[in-house]
Amino acid sequence: MPRGDGKGPPGWKGRFRGCGHRFTIPRQAIIETLEKTSEHLSAEDIYLKVHKQYPNIGLTTVYRTLEVLAQMRLVFKFDFGDGRARYELSHSDSKKDHHHHLVCTSCNRIIDYTDFIDEEVELLNKTEKALSKKFNFKISNHLIQFYGLCEKCKKTAGPLGG
Amino acid sequence: MPRGDGKGPPGWKGRFRGCGHRFTIPRQAIIETLEKTSEHLSAEDIYLKVHKQYPNIGLTTVYRTLEVLAQMRLVFKFDFGDGRARYELSHSDSKKDHHHHLVCTSCNRIIDYTDFIDEEVELLNKTEKALSKKFNFKISNHLIQFYGLCEKCKKTAGPLGG
DNA sequence: CTTGATAATGACAACCATTATCATTAACCC
DNA sequence: GGGTTAATGATAATGGTTGTCATTATCAAG
Numbered sequence: 001m002p003r004g005d006g007k008g009p010p011g012w013k014g015r016f017r018g019c020g021h022r023f024t025i026p027r028q029a030i031i032e033t034l035e036k037t038s039e040h041l042s043a044e045d046i047y048l049k050v051h052k053q054y055p056n057i058g059l060t061t062v063y064r065t066l067e068v069l070a071q072m073r074l075v076f077k078f079d080f081g082d083g084r085a086r087y088e089l090s091h092s093d094s095k096k097d098h099h100h101h102l103v104c105t106s107c108n109r110i111i112d113y114t115d116f117i118d119e120e121v122e123l124l125n126k127t128e129k130a131l132s133k134k135f136n137f138k139i140s141n142h143l144i145q146f147y148g149l150c151e152k153c154k155k156t157a158g159p160l161g162g
Numbered sequence: 163m164p165r166g167d168g169k170g171p172p173g174w175k176g177r178f179r180g181c182g183h184r185f186t187i188p189r190q191a192i193i194e195t196l197e198k199t200s201e202h203l204s205a206e207d208i209y210l211k212v213h214k215q216y217p218n219i220g221l222t223t224v225y226r227t228l229e230v231l232a233q234m235r236l237v238f239k240f241d242f243g244d245g246r247a248r249y250e251l252s253h254s255d256s257k258k259d260h261h262h263h264l265v266c267t268s269c270n271r272i273i274d275y276t277d278f279i280d281e282e283v284e285l286l287n288k289t290e291k292a293l294s295k296k297f298n299f300k301i302s303n304h305l306i307q308f309y310g311l312c313e314k315c316k317k318t319a320g321p322l323g324g
Numbered sequence: 325c326t327t328g329a330t331a332a333t334g335a336c337a338a339c340c341a342t343t344a345t346c347a348t349t350a351a352c353c354c
Numbered sequence: 355g356g357g358t359t360a361a362t363g364a365t366a367a368t369g370g371t372t373g374t375c376a377t378t379a380t381c382a383a384g
Contacts, residue, residue: 022331022380043371058334063371065332079241083342084370102299111297116289123285127278131308135273137264139310146293148301184351184360205341220363225342227361245371246341 019072026050026057030065031089040078040086040110073140080145082108100144106153120144181234188212188219192227193251202240202248202272235302242307244270262306268315282306 012031013023033049034041041049047062066087069075078086080103091097098121102111128139174193175185195211196203203211205228209221228249231237240248242265253259260283264273290301 017381020331024332024380026333056334060335060372061333067372077243079243081239081241102293102297102301104299105302111299113293113297115296116292119285120289123281127282128308130278131264131275132310134277135264135275136313136316137266137273137308137310138316139264139308140267141309143305143307143309145305146290146299146301147303147305148294148299151298154298154300179352182360186351186361188362218363222343222364223362 015072015074021068021072026054026061027065027068029054029057030062031069034075034087034089040080040088042084042086044084046087076141076143078143080108080110081105086110100146102146102148102150104150104153105147106149109150109152111150177234177236183230183234188216188223189227189230191216191219192224193231196237196249196251202242202250204246204248206246208249238303240305242270242272243267248272262308264308264310264312266312266315267309268311271312271314273312 012028016023016027029050030046033046037049039045043059043062043066046066047057047059050057050062066075066077070077070087074090075087076090078088078101080086080101098117099112099114100117100120102113104110124142124144128142131137132139174190178185178189191212192208195208199211201207205224206221208228209219209224212219212224228237228239232239232249236252237249238252240250240263242248242263260279261274261276262279262282264275266272286304286306290304293299294301
């Protein structure tokens with residue numbers, strides 16, 4: 001029987017150790033926060049949530065942990081254009097969680113969608129293979145976002161829609 | 163015979179006036195710089211290029227002009243993860259210039275590709291229509307980027323490839 | 325379990341791209 | 355040309371992110 005990390009799904013500690021990193025309480029807390037949410041949290045969002053349970057954990061540590069997680073490709077860093085980065089767990093093991101984003105350029109609302117993902121991913125995989133070959137480029141991730149106006153902002157926006 | 167803007171392709175002045183903006187020398191110079199380059203220029207890059215011919219034009223004006231152009235959807239603002247935004251003319255009128263990006267997460271090199279664009283765009287249009295309907299969302303743009311390691315960085319990078 | 329090497333932490337300061345301010349200038353309509 | 359007013363440019367301010375460094379905690383070895 002394989003041992004877990006004490007808390008949360010097993011494997012986190014192993015993943016950290018496998019990359020030469022230590023698995024600490026702050027890192028555990030940050031991952032748990034990411035696992036619990038369905039929102040697109042900024043570093044400060046995460047800091048505030050973590051801070052409730054562990055008031056000693058600092059914002060700097062949140063940034064550093066997110067950087068490590070991004071390097072390990074366990075979280076993906078998004079830019080939705082509001083001046084701060086947002087972070088999501090990658091869920092690379094379960095395809096069902098894969099989604100893309102609609103970004104409202106007026107109110108910055110983000111809508112996740114999973115519809116049409118299968119068809120998109122199929123084409124993406126094909127494209128990735130071809131691009132990898134042509135440019136000798138090792139593709140490890142992709143980003144797809146649609147920009148526009150959400151339901152609410154469509155009504156109030158002028159002709160420019162901005 | 164339609165009158166142009168004095169310099170550059172006709173239509174720029176009209177587009178500005180049509181949105182209630184004035185067409186000034188700094189704006190003209192910034193657009194010309196964007197038209198001349200095939201690179202992905204940051205605000206400072208543009209400022210430095212414009213500065214050679216018009217030393218009086220300030221960085222603030224570059225930012226403001228880019229914001230106006232982005233609002234008018236004549237330029238697209240990219241984030242390639244290096245901490246500064248990059249800007250490209252939209253070329254929305256000629257499909258042939260449409261391209262997507264490969265982003266090297268190690269050296270931040272950007273590769274444009276136009277291959278497979280047709281197939282991608284076809285699926286994207288289909289997806290856009292369906293998403294617009296489902297979420298009552300007015301889509302006006304999309305962003306597609308692939309992340310990974312370029313030819314050079316593949317060789318030198320470790321197992322993590324970061 | 326204790327210990328030691330060292331990675332990770334946290335408080336703070338520094339950084340730097342971007343934005344706000346405001347007096348001055350210049351575009352554009354008449 | 356002249357007046358209105360948006361646009362400009364110098365400067366300061368903002369704020370997300372990163373660097374510094376003394377202290378702490380992880381984890382492998384004994």
